[in-house]
Structure formats: structure tokens, C-alpha cells
Amino acid sequence: MRDTKESRLLLVLLIAIAFALITVDIRGGRNSPVDGARQAAAAVFGPIENGMSTVVDPVGNAVSAIRDSGERHDRLARLENQNAALKAKLGSDDRNRSRLRQLDKMLNIAAEGQYGIKGAQVIAIGSAQGFSWTITIDVGYNDGIKRDMTVLNGDGLVGRVTTVGPDASTVLLANDPDFTVGTRMEGSDELGFASGQGDRPLRVELLNGKAEVKKGDRLVTFGSQADKPFVPGVPVGTVTGVDPSNGGLTRTLYVTPFVSFTKLDVVGVVVEPPMSDPGVVVPPPNPRPTPPPRVTVPDTPSADASANASATTGQQQ
Numbered sequence: 001m002r003d004t005k006e007s008r009l010l011l012v013l014l015i016a017i018a019f020a021l022i023t024v025d026i027r028g029g030r031n032s033p034v035d036g037a038r039q040a041a042a043a044v045f046g047p048i049e050n051g052m053s054t055v056v057d058p059v060g061n062a063v064s065a066i067r068d069s070g071e072r073h074d075r076l077a078r079l080e081n082q083n084a085a086l087k088a089k090l091g092s093d094d095r096n097r098s099r100l101r102q103l104d105k106m107l108n109i110a111a112e113g114q115y116g117i118k119g120a121q122v123i124a125i126g127s128a129q130g131f132s133w134t135i136t137i138d139v140g141y142n143d144g145i146k147r148d149m150t151v152l153n154g155d156g157l158v159g160r161v162t163t164v165g166p167d168a169s170t171v172l173l174a175n176d177p178d179f180t181v182g183t184r185m186e187g188s189d190e191l192g193f194a195s196g197q198g199d200r201p202l203r204v205e206l207l208n209g210k211a212e213v214k215k216g217d218r219l220v221t222f223g224s225q226a227d228k229p230f231v232p233g234v235p236v237g238t239v240t241g242v243d244p245s246n247g248g249l250t251r252t253l254y255v256t257p258f259v260s261f262t263k264l265d266v267v268g269v270v271v272e273p274p275m276s277d278p279g280v281v282v283p284p285p286n287p288r289p290t291p292p293p294r295v296t297v298p299d300t301p302s303a304d305a306s307a308n309a310s311a312t313t314g315q316q317q
Contacts, residue, residue, distance in 0.1 A: 102266040105154025113233045116272025117152070118143055122264045123168065132198065133176035135159075135264055140167045148229035150221075150270040156235030156258035157181065157221060158267050169269075173261050174236070175202065181230055182222035183255075188212065191222055194236060194255060201240055204253040211251055213242050219255060227273035 103119065110117045124136035139145050141164050151158040151171045159179065163170040172179055179196040183204055190213070192206040204219065217239040223232030241254030 099266050102154050106152065106266065106268050109152060109154060109156070109235070110268060110270075113231070113278040114274035114276075115150075115152075115231060115268075115270045117268035118145065118271045120169075120267050120269060122267060133173040133179075133196065133261065134162075135171050135173065135267075137169050137171060137267060137269070138167065139269065140165045140169050142166050144271050145169050145269055150227075150229060150231045150234060151267055152234050152270065153259060153264065153267045155260070156237070157230075158259055158261075158264065160229040161269060171267070174257060174259070175199070175261050181236070182224065183219040183236055184222045184232075185211070185213070186218040186220065188217075192219075192250075192253070194219070201254040201256045202237060204239075204255050206251040206253060207249075209245060209248045209251045213239060213251065213253060215239055215242065223277065227270075231270050231273045233274070233278035 106117070106119075109115075118139055120137040120139040122135045123138045126134055135158075137151075145161060145164050147161055147164055149161045151160060157174050159171045159173040159176075161169050162172045173196070174181065174194075175196040175198060177196050177198060181194050183192045183194045184190070185192075185206075188211065190206050190208055190211045192204045194202045194204045197203055206213070219236040219239070221230045221232055221234040221236060224230045235258050237255040237257040239253050240256045243252040245251055
């Protein structure tokens with residue numbers, strides 16, 4: 001349609017009619033005179049609107065789905081974060097419980113051996129000094145740590161301090177090939193020297209080549225002069241192998257350490273040696289379960305036997 005004076009006049013007229021119809025419809029309420037026309041228009045244009053909605057609704061549904069999906073994703077993300085936090089907390093609690101058990105065992109050994117210890121935590125494995133088997137602990141000379149102090153944990157001998165910094169120290173582990181410690185056999189008091197062999201059992205040379213040794217015997221540290229680098233009485237390990245005695249001056253044993261050197265966490269540095277030799281601090285082996293006592297119940301006497309016993313008693317009287 002061309003933009004002419006007549007077309008503009010028609011447009012104004014249509015707008016005026018539309019406003020008039022709207023006004024009449026509003027004032028008429030339910031009895032509006034244009035209600036019939038509205039129903040007719042709905043009958044004509046309803047199918048067209050339904051067809052258009054069929055085309056448009058998938059788009060609207062997709063937009064709604066995307067919006068809802070985003071909300072669900074946010075909820076899932078929050079739940080996953082909460083689950084991760086709970087798992088971390090549980091893991092932390094498990095770790096703390098494990099450390100408390102280790103600390104309790106270590107304090108028991110310290111009490112038995114009369115050692116004054118400084119607790120520490122393993123913060124690194126290996127060192128720059130080139131040792132094969134070392135750990136770094138989080139205490140140093142600011143904590144009273146000195147070179148050549150004994151290091152132990154709740155199971156026994158861990159090693160000795162070799163390097164000390166302000167707040168950290170290096171410990172040479174007892175299974176390192178450069179490690180040697182004097183030992184004493186439990187019970188027989190036979191003396192020897194244990195050397196590390198990496199991930200293999202310790203090698204112990206007993207000074208008495210004719211010493212009677214058997215598997216299962218246990219060893220503790222013999223101690224050093226002035227208690228450095230080793231205090232006496234710290235558990236070392238259990239004999240798991242014995243070389244045959246060939247009449248030599250020494251005898252070779254193979255000892256499995258009490259300490260698991262790949263699972264170190266909480267350790268203690270002996271800062272105060274015992275006032276006297278504590279003897280054997282090795283905890284006793286696990287006791288064998290005691291069988292339940294056997295209780296024998298005597299047979300209940302029968303009624304006839306009771307009657308006979310009563311009769312006999314009466315005759316005697």
C-alpha cells in the first residue's frame with residue numbers, strides 16, 4: 001500500500017475503531033457485544049496459532065531445558081563439592097586417628113626406655129646429600145635437635161640424625177647400606193653389629209660365632225658411648241634367617257626390622273637419653289589366645305538315689 005493521504009486516513013480510522021471496540025468490550029464485561037466476534041475469530045485463527053506454537057514451542061522448550069540444565073548442573077556441582085569436602089574431612093580424620101595411634105605407641109616405647117623425645121613429622125623422602133635411604137623431618141636446631149641423635153617411632157629404631165638445619169633435619173634410615181648400629185640379643189645378650197641392606201633384611205654379625213640363635217629371636221640397640229648416635233634398648237628387629245655356624249669368629253644373622261621404612265609418618269628424636277640402660281624395650285610378642293576354661297558339671301542325682309541316701313542317713317541316726 002502506498003503512503004498516501006487516503007491510506008493514512010484509513011489507518012487512523014482503523015485505530016479509532018479498534019479503541020472503540022476495546023472500550024465497548026471492557027465496559028460490557030461478560031456480556032460484551034463483541035464476544036461473539038471474539039469466538040468466531042478464535043475458531044478461525046485458533047488452528048493457525050496451534051500450528052505456529054508447534055513450531056515455536058520446541059525452541060522455547062529447548063531454551064527452558066538449557067536454563068534448567070544449567071540450574072541442575074550448578075546443583076550437581078555444589079553437591080560434588082560438598083561430597084569432596086566430606087571425603088577430605090573423613091580422610092583427614094582417618095589420618096589424624098592413625099597419627100594418634102602412632103604417637104601413642106611411640107610414647108609407650110619412650111616411657112619404657114626412659115627416653116626424652118621430640119616429636120616430628122616426616123615431610124620428605126630422600127635428600128640432596130646423596131643418601132639412598134633418608135627422610136627429612138620438620139624439626140631442627142631451633143627445636144634442640146643435634147647431629148647423631150637417635151630417631152625412633154612406635155615400632156622401633158628408625159635411624160639417626162645426620163644433618164641439622166634451623167627447622168628441618170635429615171635422618172639416615174637404619175636400612176641404608178651406610179648405616180651400622182650395635183645390637184644386643186634379647187635373652188642371651190649376645191652382641192653384634194647390624195648393617196642396612198636397602199629393601200632386604202638387616203645383616204647382623206654376631207661377635208660370638210658359636211652363639212645359639214633361632215628364628216624369632218629379637219634384637220635391640222646396644223647403645224653408643226655418651227649415647228650418640230644410639231641410645232640403648234631401642235627395638236631393632238626379629239631374626240628371620242641364620243647362616244650355619246662354620247666355626248668362624250662371627251655368625252651372620254638376617255633381621256627383619258620392626259619399622260616399615262616406606263610408611264614413616266610420625267617419629268621421635270631422642271633428645272634426652274635414659275639415666276640407665278633400660279634393658280630390653282622390645283614389646284612382648286602377641287600372646288597366644290588363652291583357651292576358655294573347661295567347666296565340668298557333675299551329674300544331677302536321680303530321685304531314687306536321693307531317697308536311698310536319705311534312708312541310709314536315717315538308719316545311721
